[in-house]
Amino acid sequence: MSKTVEIQSPEQFSELLSSSRIVVADFYANWCGPCKQIAPFYEQLSASLSRPKIATFVKVNTEGDKAKDVAQAYAVTTLPTFIVFRDGNVVEKVKSADPNKLKSVVEKLSNEIENAGDPSNSGGSSGGMTWLGAGLPRGYADISDIVDIRGTELLNAATEFSVRTLFKKPKPVSLDKSSSTEEKDWVESDTDEQLMLFIPFNSAIKLHTIQITSLPPKAQEDEDEDDIPMRPSTIKLFTNRPHNLGFDEAEDIQPTQEIEIGEDDWNENGTASIPLRFVRFQNITSLVLFVVDGDGDSETVRLDRLRLIGESGEKREMGKLEKIGDEPGE
Incomplete structure (x- = not known):
């Protein structure tokens, strides 16, 4: 049937x-x-x-x-x-x-x-809906699903971490008290605090806000705080690049926007909701997110989730009708 x-x-x-x-x-x-x-x-x-x-x-x-x-x-x-x-x-x-x-x-x-x-991707009782670490700006939606996951690339991540983790739908394990998994449900940098993330999209988008969730653990009594990963502090964004950038290259190119994340920008969910200069992010087919440094003296940076907020594709109002006619050449 x-x-x-x-x-x-x-x-x-x-x-x-x-x-x-x-x-x-x-x-x-x-x-x-x-x-x-x-x-x-x-x-x-x-x-x-x-x-x-x-x-x-x-x-x-x-x-x-x-x-x-x-x-x-x-x-x-x-x-x-x-x-x-x-x-x-x-x-x-x-x-x-x-x-x-x-x-x-x-x-x-x-x-x-x-x-x-798949229930394993549903995020508990959310019925498959994507977890958000902060509220949505009025009039905009979470468009993270439009990321072409297979085309993403993350440079300088430790080998045991996957870039796909950043776009997972469920709540981060570090916030889920009912979770008993020992899975490393986040991403950490490797040789230093920098990360370079290339994000292609399945269609052009308008990007309004980026939500970054970072949940480093607190240092235990016998641990040196310098061994605990940091939250990102300085981020540079580059738009419509055909591929990922190298670290030296990114230092020399003018970014579409540079962002400083302060301590007060992180909410109780460990999420910083970063509004962008919307006029610069109107027809975006790819995004490079460069984590330049972290907020401390450690040698690594941690990211748990990344959400993209804005508009995808073109939506027409049902009330605004247009006459059907023949298009030239078709």
Whole structure:
């Protein structure tokens, strides 16, 4: 039995966008030959990847009396058009009946879809929602899911730590009193206090705030405080770089923004919520985060979680309809 949802109205579509983390929409028409050709492939994707409240595959008939309003709201002028939404925001568009393009787009989301249904990634009672160490600025959302995890790179991290840890959804183990795991659920630098993190995104974003969580342990009576990792103090951000920077290179290049994190910037969750110069972070496809130094005399720096707050993709209001017409050359 097909798991694909046939959209009947803008209201139904809006409800799905708010109740399902990922929505994949197929905009089609009954008279459209290419739409019919790719329909079986789309149904296969729907059958294999649909997950309740996590990933929903829908079809929107652009000839329908009410469903066509959905197509108008998202300026669909070519059939078929496939649009991928995450948290209600457009993150990908595929125009044409090209199964390879559609498969490539959906494969970017497949790991997220599978992991979202895995209880081990759910963060306890949060139902799979991402833990945040601080509140969200009004009008903005956590867009950390749009990070291309496979493309991330972290330089000067000790070998026993993984960059993927920084974007894990659950609460850090150091804050979870019910956790008995001995897993190293954080990242530490290796030979000195500097870290260089390259973060590519699956689509262009507008970045408003960065939330950094750092939870170094307190020194025990028999420990030297210089052996305890530090929280980051000075951070430089570089945008739209095609690859990671070297440490010497980063020292010589003007950053998009340089940030000093003071002791009072850390809240009770060990999180510093850092607002950015928003006008400089409007069309970002990658971010390099350079931890220059820490807040003490130790030789290492520790990071537990990293959250990115802003806007992803392009979201159109359902009430702002546009006339469907033919696009030149399509």
